[in-house]
Amino acid sequence: MPAGTRIGVLTGGGDCPGLNAVLRAVTRKGIAVHGHEIVGFRSGWQGPLEGNTMPLGLDAVEDILARGGTILGSSRTNPYKETDGVERIKRTLAEHEVDALIAIGGEDTLGVAERLTQDGVPVVGVPKTIDNDLDATDYTFGFDTAVHIATEAIDRLRTTAESHHRALVVEVMGRHAGWIALHAGLAGGANVILGPEKRFSVDQVCDWVQQRFERQYAPIIVVAEGAIPQDGEEVLQTGETDAFGHVRLGGVGTWLADELSRRTGKESRAVVLGHTQRGGTPTAYDRVLATRFGLHAVDAVSEGAFGKMVALRGTDIVRVPLAEATAKLKTVPLSRYAEAEVLFG
Amino acid sequence: MPAGTRIGVLTGGGDCPGLNAVLRAVTRKGIAVHGHEIVGFRSGWQGPLEGNTMPLGLDAVEDILARGGTILGSSRTNPYKETDGVERIKRTLAEHEVDALIAIGGEDTLGVAERLTQDGVPVVGVPKTIDNDLDATDYTFGFDTAVHIATEAIDRLRTTAESHHRALVVEVMGRHAGWIALHAGLAGGANVILGPEKRFSVDQVCDWVQQRFERQYAPIIVVAEGAIPQDGEEVLQTGETDAFGHVRLGGVGTWLADELSRRTGKESRAVVLGHTQRGGTPTAYDRVLATRFGLHAVDAVSEGAFGKMVALRGTDIVRVPLAEATAKLKTVPLSRYAEAEVLFG
Amino acid sequence: MPAGTRIGVLTGGGDCPGLNAVLRAVTRKGIAVHGHEIVGFRSGWQGPLEGNTMPLGLDAVEDILARGGTILGSSRTNPYKETDGVERIKRTLAEHEVDALIAIGGEDTLGVAERLTQDGVPVVGVPKTIDNDLDATDYTFGFDTAVHIATEAIDRLRTTAESHHRALVVEVMGRHAGWIALHAGLAGGANVILGPEKRFSVDQVCDWVQQRFERQYAPIIVVAEGAIPQDGEEVLQTGETDAFGHVRLGGVGTWLADELSRRTGKESRAVVLGHTQRGGTPTAYDRVLATRFGLHAVDAVSEGAFGKMVALRGTDIVRVPLAEATAKLKTVPLSRYAEAEVLFG
Amino acid sequence: MPAGTRIGVLTGGGDCPGLNAVLRAVTRKGIAVHGHEIVGFRSGWQGPLEGNTMPLGLDAVEDILARGGTILGSSRTNPYKETDGVERIKRTLAEHEVDALIAIGGEDTLGVAERLTQDGVPVVGVPKTIDNDLDATDYTFGFDTAVHIATEAIDRLRTTAESHHRALVVEVMGRHAGWIALHAGLAGGANVILGPEKRFSVDQVCDWVQQRFERQYAPIIVVAEGAIPQDGEEVLQTGETDAFGHVRLGGVGTWLADELSRRTGKESRAVVLGHTQRGGTPTAYDRVLATRFGLHAVDAVSEGAFGKMVALRGTDIVRVPLAEATAKLKTVPLSRYAEAEVLFG
Incomplete structure (x- = not known):
């Protein structure tokens, strides 16, 4: 792409610490090195669908590196x-000369x-998932921050658990992959x-407890919020709507705490970390990774x-x-659970 | 009390960051200045009831200032x-020459x-409550730490709320007094x-939202977990057991998020901070306050x-x-809510 | 002051976490409750001297509560x-109808x-000092944040000191008052x-070490950077310019570390926390205090x-x-050092 | 190595967050899975030289995962x-049946x-360096923590720099490799x-400033503390002893701040992070890496x-x-500096 090209950028799906760091890197390098203009599209794919844009210049991205969320907003x-x-989308891009x-x-x-690339809209992707479950990359930004927050919570919960001789169940994010649970669990x-x-055996959990x-x-x-007990019990997940029309907070975590209380006779309590895991300032690790992703993404565009x-x-x-990136979910290999299991109990 | 006196110390009720800082200060000053011996009783009043003790010397308290919880354990x-x-209790004290x-x-x-003091057991008290609801003291240790943790969570939730144009309800501790809600709310x-x-009006809340x-x-x-809607709706509180025998996580917070979604049509989510508020290392403020309480408590004992x-x-x-200390609950004056309310919306 | 009055606000002297929280509270309450307009003057008293202003509306202060520094800039x-x-100044105020x-x-x-108030310019003051050395208020905002940062540093330094059997000297802010040293020292x-x-005796320090x-x-x-050894040794302070024209980093702290190494034969190292103590997001405590100061300052203006x-x-x-506020420096009473000293060694 | 084998473990060189996490993993897996006994040697190679040991059982390592430093102590x-x-060393190992x-x-x-392995003492190594400069591993634990601490400091310094229109020079660790400077610089x-x-050009730095x-x-x-100006000026490094016998705090950092003040006429200040970078609790990232290193090291021993x-x-x-691990220092490739440089100024 020649200098002067206008490049659009958008953030889609759930928010994630590091999105703004990508936007900053794209904008700064796009302008300074490649002579591009950068156009932000708001609210994920809604932006190019509806022509909802904001210009991204040096001042717009000056102060966003350390901020969670995305200044562009997001949507599904x-x-x-x-x-x-x-x-x-094609019409919007043409109108804005993107x-x-x-x-x-x-x-x-x-x-x-x-699909858009195949349909004639040239796109470069930057992977983003709190859950770290994209197969084509070793890590995604946001994951380290989520693990950091969950670890800090576990550190805090440990002292209260010890003081009261009580079991504490911490439910963390992870519908389909247990990366946050594994790393925060190891770190905490x-x-x-x-x-x-x-699927886990409640009896086995009781033994460790x-x-x-x-x-x-x-x-x-x-x-992890997506963990399932072995005996196939139906457990409502955090975020699902129950029979009374209420959004559920705490699925397997609160269920398991109740089971542990009942089966072991020891007081057990659940904590559901929820949205605290995905907000706030990114860790240094995530800021570096997100910045590098942004720098390389704008290079990729420049090189077509x-x-x-x-x-x-x-x-x-x-x-x-x-x-390749979207072909396969990257779940935790069982060998990684086995590696961690020697530290249980 | 002459040098050589043996002084017992115990921690009762819910755990709270700063308890260990009190124990350290009592032990170090008790030994170094007054020549006392310090005996720790385990698990609150269980300790003196059952003669369950641990010696508290300089090495035992060396490394505990920054740790949450209580090395003595607690109970109700x-x-x-x-x-x-x-x-x-009298028998235990006599046996251990305390x-x-x-x-x-x-x-x-x-x-x-x-009551024990009236019944002939000489006791000096040190106030402790996360909730800051003891009337005879400006602040109690643990409160600043709880506010700090809740504020950090609010900071994190803000970026995710903004990115998704979503309302976030944060349920914090406070059954009978709203101090944590007020201070963390102001700070966040x-x-x-x-x-x-x-009692709050859901309509008024919807207006601000x-x-x-x-x-x-x-x-x-x-x-605050103890907040009650005006129209007298029965809301189960966090920690209560529901009709199905399950311990409830999220009472008024999850209820309110559902109401807001329903009434405003805007996506609303709840986060319940729960036990994360009472664990982990105390803030500097709480360490100083707890240390000073400990130093002065052992002086009070020495002076009878x-x-x-x-x-x-x-x-x-x-x-x-x-x-005086236990006569009256210190609730938040309505003037303090009014002071904060100008910042709502 | 009637509704519609234009009120000016400025921040002077060294920056301090919480300044932005004051600006936000002044602006929000000034506009929402009293119907004032708020005008920010830039760079301390330079602003009203030179007519350098920025309007402070609701959007300008939306996102500043948690940010260190001051969006108005400061000067001496x-x-x-x-x-x-x-x-x-009078001319500027007249021109801007402030x-x-x-x-x-x-x-x-x-x-x-x-002095300006006496000279006919109506001013209300809000106290600000990292050092907590203003006599007319129990605490100033910024102090708790500085103590928090210094305490965190001490926590970190402790593990490295222990691993290497080494003494670590931490130099903190405080030219004329030792509040930060006292509170961070107690907390750490x-x-x-x-x-x-x-004045301190190096021999006594060596004994404790x-x-x-x-x-x-x-x-x-x-x-504290302003501490002075007893024997009257001339120690250059952090920030002073030495004989070679270099700005000194580490005065009494580095000097003392050298002395300790020399006199005790034990490896000693200094760390000078410097400007890290005054930047960054304020603690929850400071945000609440600064917010309340702002709310009450705008009331004071309204009431004349x-x-x-x-x-x-x-x-x-x-x-x-x-x-009264500026009549006397609030230094640490010697009784507070004595209270802490029982924990030394 | 058969079950029942006694394995010795030691920590050498500068301390580093994560050392205790390695010790815990080695001990827990060594005991639980392989049936080994674990013997800690104190103070690096002094331990095996002088027979200075401490037993490492489950209780000894219970509470150390989150603690900085090393419970074994270290030495050079x-x-x-x-x-x-x-x-x-051979004699000590024989005596202790290690x-x-x-x-x-x-x-x-x-x-x-x-060398010891070649001389007949069977050793498995675990890499440790704050500086991340070991060639045979992508990362070493401790590095992420150092970067995290330096980034937090930069975040804090930014607000104070902005408020005072001042340049701030932050000197971080890194004698021979600039990894901490690069990552913390990118993240901050x-x-x-x-x-x-x-070698850097001061003129170029002045341009960016x-x-x-x-x-x-x-x-x-x-x-980085080891950075050197292009024109070959002799700058004393942090930790070196100057002509007056004083240990220097702040080498290139303080020198550069002075130069910037002089050449640009803008107030410039230096902050030297020093030992705060290597102490305190490890980040989640470092705890996971250190734990995995420990688990795999004890497997390596078991498998000879x-x-x-x-x-x-x-x-x-x-x-x-x-x-291979010690053959070559892993310095930052110049391409990584070039990648970052587009964000300068």
């Missing part, structure tokens, strides 16, 4: 579920990016870690590498096909 | 509800301390603050000031009668 | 040292505010605390209480004459 | 510089481990980043993989020859 809008979605897009998002957003010294990859009490310590159980996504491999930022 | 045992409670007690706790623990720039001192959305920002509502409690007045540590 | 300019200073000022600052800024469990109020090493622990010495300053007494915000 | 003792060093060692340390410690949004890999001031913002300059070191490659823990 999918243009392929909207009437004439692709046409409307020649290429950078789409920052998770599986859904990147899936759209992939959890005595049990349960992820969605493998009892072992811990027998050693005169209090157990912390970290459970559309249909590609930036990704982390070891310490390098590489480009991978968008198709 | 009340000797006046136990058979021969007072006699058993001549006086320092009792660190809230309303219940200090109430016992007051909450757009609505609701405490238990005054709408105002906020109209200004193109997202609202944060901070609600039994039936008294140490308290903060302005910047001074003073002594007040235990009877 | 003193209008009484400028030609026709007072006249120029009828009253709120001046947020320390001893110097408030001293100017006091320092083994020696030295303030400017009383040796005691600590003999107990198989490593000593942390917290020293000029020549007054808002102040904290216990848990109340009161008004005190500016003359 | 090199057995190859001691008389009969190797013989003395069959293998795990040595946790940096270049020097691992160099000794390599530094306007200049200077590492030891390439001026650019920043012209855009009405304040510049933050992050400089001596002369090897555990290392991170992507997301995997692998084994590499110790010889």
Whole structure:
């Protein structure tokens, strides 16, 4: 893309610490090095659908590196579920003289990016997921921040658990992958870690809990919101609506705390970290990763590498096909749970 | 009390950041200045009831200043509800040659301390409550830490609320007094603050929420767990057991989020901070206050000031009668809510 | 002051976490409750001298509560040292139709505010000092944040000191008053605390250090930058320019570390916290105090209480004459050092 | 190694957050899975030289995961510089019936481990360096914590720099490699980043600083302690002893601040983060990495993989020859500075 090209950028899906760091890097490098103009589209794919834009200049991104969320706003809008979605996007881009897009998002957003590229809209992707469950990159930004917040909570909960000889169940994010549970559990010294990859036995959990009490310590159980008990019990998940029309806060976590109280006779309590895990200032790790993703994404656009996504491999930022990025969910290998399990109890 | 006196110390009620700082100060000053020996009683009033002790020397308290919880453990045992409670305590003290007690706790623990002193067991009290609802002292340690944690959570939630144009309801501790809600709400720039001192109107809350959305920002509502809606709706509180035998996580907070979604049509979500508010390392403020309370409590014992409690007045540590300390709950004056309300919306 | 009055506000002297919280509270309450317009003057007294203003509306203060520093900028300019200073200020206020000022600052800024009020410019003061050395208020905002940062540093330094059996000297702010050293020292469990109020004996410090090493622990010495050794040694202070024209970093702290190494034979190192103590997001405590100061200052203006300053007494915000506020430096009473000293070694 | 084998473990060189996490993982897995006994040697190689040990059982490591430093203590003792060093170590191991060692340390410690293995003492290495300058591993634990602390400091310094229109120079660790400067600089949004890999031009730095001031913002300059100005000026480094016998605090950082003041006429100040960067609780990232290193190190011992070191490659823990690990310093590639440079000014 020649200097002077106008590049659009948008953030889709759930918010995630580091999105603003990507926007800043894209804008600064796009302007300073490549001579591009950067146009922000608001609220995910709604922006290019509806022509809702904001200019991104040096001043607009001056103070956003350390801020959580996204100054562009986000949404879960999918243009392929909207009437004439692709046409409307093409029309918007033409009107705003935008020649290429950078789409920052998770599986859904990147899936759209992939299809749009095939449909003639040149897009480069930047992977984003709190859950770290995208297969084509070693890590995604936002994950380290979520793990940091959950670990801090576990540190706090440990002293109160010990003082009251009480079990504490901490429910963390992770519908389909247990990365946050695994890493925060390891970092917080959890005595049990349960992820969605493998149904768990409540009896086994009770054993670890009892072992811990027998050693005169209090157990912390970290459970991903998507974890499922082995005996197939139907547990409503956090965020689902129950029979009374109420949005549920605490699914498997509160259920498990009740079970532990009942089965072990020891007082057990649940804490659901919820949205605190995805907000606020990103960790240094996530700021660096997000910044590097942004710098490399704008290079990819300049070099016309559309249909590609930036990704982390070891310490390098590489480009991978968008198709590959969204092909497969990256769940926690069972070997990683086994590695951690020697520290349980 | 002459040098060589053995002084017992215990921590009762819910745990609270700063308890260990009190224990350290009592032990170090008791030994170094007054030549006392310090005996720790475990698990609140269970300790003196059952003779369950641990020696507190310089090494035992070396590394505990910055740690949450209490190395003595705690409980809600009340000797006046136990058979021969007072006699058993007297017997334990005689056996261990302990001549006086320092009792660190809230309303219940200090109430016992007051009665025991009248019944011939010399006790000095140290006030402790996360909720800051003891009338005889300007502040109690643990409160600043709870406010700090809740404020940090609000800071995090703000960016996620803004990115998704969503209302977030944060339920904080405070059954009978709204101090944590008020201070964390002020510190976090909450757009609505609701405490238990005054029934709230959901319509009024909806107004503030709408105002906020109209200004193109997202609202944060901070609600104390004990807050009650005006129209007298029965809302189950966090920690209560529901009709199905499940311990409830999220009472008024989750209820209010549902109401807001329903009435305003804007997506609303609840976060319940729960036990994370009472654990972990105390803030510098709480460490200083707890340390000073400990230093002054051991002085009070040395000077035979039994039936008294140490308290903060302005910047001074003073002594007040235990009877006074437990006479009245310190709720938030309505004028303080009015002061904050100008910042709502 | 009637509704519609234009009120000016400025921040003078060194920056301090909480200044923006005051500006936000003044603006929001001034507009919403009193119907005032709020005009920000930039760079302390330079603003009214040179007519350098920025309008402060609801959007301008929307996102500043949690930010350190001051969006108005600051300076140490003193209008009484400028030609026709007072006249120029009066002219600026007339031009901008500003009828009253709120001046947020320390001893110097408030001293100017006091004189200006006498010279016919109606000013209300808001006290600000990291050092907590203003006599007319229990605490000033910024102080708790500085203590928090210093305490966190001490916590970090303790583990490295212990691992290497090494003494660590931490130099904190405090030219004339040792409040930060005292509170951070107490909160961090320092083994020696030295303030400017009383010359210290290096021999005595060595004794405490040796005691600590003999107990198989490593000593942390917290020293205010203004502390002075007893034998009258000339120690250059942090920030002063040395004989070679270099700005000095580390005065008494680095000197003391060298002395300790030399006299005790134990490896000693200094850390100078410097400007990290005055920046960044304010603690919850400081945000609440600053917010309340702002709310009450704008009330004071509305009620015409000029020549007054808002102040904290216990848990109340009161008004005190500016003359009183700047009459006397609030140093640490020697009794407070004595209270802490029982924890040394 | 069969069950029942006694394994020794030691920590050498400068302390580093995460050391205790390694010790805990080694101990827990060594005991629970392999049936080993774990013997801690105190103070680096001094321990095996002098037979200074402490038993490491489950209780000893219960509460250390989140603590900085090392419960074993550390030193820079090199057995190859001691008389009969190797013989003395062999004798100690024989006396304590220790069959293998795990040595946790940096270049020097691992160099000794390599030679000892060749001399018949079976050792497995665990890499440790704050500076991240070991070539055979993607990252070392401690580095993320150092970057986190430095980033937090930069965040704080930014608001004070802006309020006073002042340049702030932050000197961070890094004698030979600029990894901390680069990552903290990127994460903190530094306007200049200077590492030891390439001599810097003060004129160029002045240009970036001026650019920043012209855009009405304040510049933050992050400089590694080992950075060297281009014109070959002799700058004393932090920690070196000056002509007057004083240990220097602030080398290139304070020098550069003086130069910037002089050349640009803008007030410039230096902050030297010093030892605060290496102490205190490790980040979640470092706790996970250190724990995994520990788990894999004890496996390596069990499988007799001596002369090897555990290392991170992507997301995997692998084994590499110790010889390879210490062959080459991993400095920052110039391409990484170039990547960051587009964000300067």
